[in-house]
Amino acid sequence: MFKIYTKTGDKGGTSLIGGVRVPKSHIRIESYGTIDELNSYLGMVNDLCQNAEISEDLREIQDRLFTIGSVLATNPDKEVKMKLPDLHETDVTWLEHRIDKMNETLPEMRSFILPGGNLASSTCHVARCVCRRAERICVGMQEQNEYIPTIVIQYLNRLSDYLFVLGRYISHINNAPEIPWRARL
Numbered sequence: 001m002f003k004i005y006t007k008t009g010d011k012g013g014t015s016l017i018g019g020v021r022v023p024k025s026h027i028r029i030e031s032y033g034t035i036d037e038l039n040s041y042l043g044m045v046n047d048l049c050q051n052a053e054i055s056e057d058l059r060e061i062q063d064r065l066f067t068i069g070s071v072l073a074t075n076p077d078k079e080v081k082m083k084l085p086d087l088h089e090t091d092v093t094w095l096e097h098r099i100d101k102m103n104e105t106l107p108e109m110r111s112f113i114l115p116g117g118n119l120a121s122s123t124c125h126v127a128r129c130v131c132r133r134a135e136r137i138c139v140g141m142q143e144q145n146e147y148i149p150t151i152v153i154q155y156l157n158r159l160s161d162y163l164f165v166l167g168r169y170i171s172h173i174n175n176a177p178e179i180p181w182r183a184r185l
Helices: 027-049 052-072 089-103 119-143 150-173
Strands: 013-015 021-023
Touching: 027 052, 027 119, 027 150, 052 089, 052 150, 089 150, 119 150
Parallel strands: none
Antiparallel strands: 013 021
16 A cells, blocks of 8 residues: 655655655755646636636646656756656647637727636635746746756746736626726825
8 A cells, every 4th residue: 555654754855756855844855846836726716716717727737747747857958768748839839828818808908907706716826926926936946057958948927927818817707806906195
């Protein structure tokens, strides 16, 4: 029987794919932990919005996030014996097409909007913020000379745009009003 606990992390360390041990505070662990958090929020958005078309898109995105997580969890200096999935340029263009399709039905934005509208939309905006954090962590990895494929950062950048538009779209299809931000003067 497979046990979920191994006790190997009880002293604050963990292994990357490839077997190298690192502290759980390592930026690589932070990056794929944040991707996991994002993936969990997308599961919640999916449960809350209960829309077949959106659900299909979110499941596709969740699959890509597992791909990104496996890339981030792999030690780039070690040869890995298992076949890992990879991200493609078409994954980024797929997001762009979905953004364009949703934007066709949305009213033009004339100001910044406050996140909200309904619970699914609000959760989508939380996911967008987590996605931006994941992107910032991945950029930080680059700055620390940790290998990360450029396509990962590009995908996360586009995904945060997608999640912003999806939040608006969910509000729109549920007839929830968008609340424009009015700066206090």
